[in-house]
């Protein structure tokens with residue numbers, strides 16, 4: 549398990565901001581938004597003409613009205629140029645992703661020169677897309693109700709046709725999701741992303757909430773450091789660097805084999821217990 553805060557620290561250290569690292573948490577937030585307001589966000593990946601890179605940070609969701617306007621723009625573009633495809637850089641952004649961008653912007657404006665506070669970007673309302681090949685699509689988007697603010701942010705288009713105002717829904721979804729998994733540490737579900745909500749976001753697992761914590765290859769943070777220390781203490785020496793790397797995984801597998809556990813290299817509740825680690 550890696551927390552949002554630990555992931556942010558790693559991104560700043562590595563000079564590489566990758567909001568796809570919270571894709572698990574993001575999926576849970578989107579599902580919770582659709583639970584709180586039934587069907588508010590609809591997937592548009594399957595619209596003819598959409599080219600999806602499948603990158604982890606991409607959430608191909610819009611509100612229904614915007615999706616229909618996108619469908620119309622795609623249809624008119626393809627009618628003119630049958631081979632034309634639209635490549636999306638960014639679409640729906642969850643409050644967790646926006647939190648990362650805002651935190652990095654606060655800490656290191658060289659890395660992220662500008663970011664809206666969570667709850668204040670129209671990518672969070674399911675009304676905006678960033679189109680990589682915007683020159684090819686601009687005419688068709690503008691003819692179908694999409695708006696464009698000009699050359700400062702040329703990839704950015706937004707559509708407010710028949711929209712619902714959901715500016716607080718993403719934050720409410722996160723707050724209620726947190727409360728469900730942290731019944732002894734609840735917060736007010738007010739849709740306001742204040743300091744208390746931000747601090748709790750920092751403590752969230754990037755892969756999303758679950759009943760059990762599992763630490764595995766690619767994780768980083770304080771618990772990984774403890775796992776490495778305990779492995780080293782019991783004779784499976786690894787570099788103690790807080791990064792669950794290949795060497796750590798190999799040592800975990802050796803430890804699990806010795807203990808008669810399923811040797812998958814993932815540190816779940818049993819492996820943690822036998823290493824003597826209590827979270």
Ligand SMILES: [Zn+2]
Pocket residue numbers: 638671676677678703704705
């Ligand atoms: Zn944009």
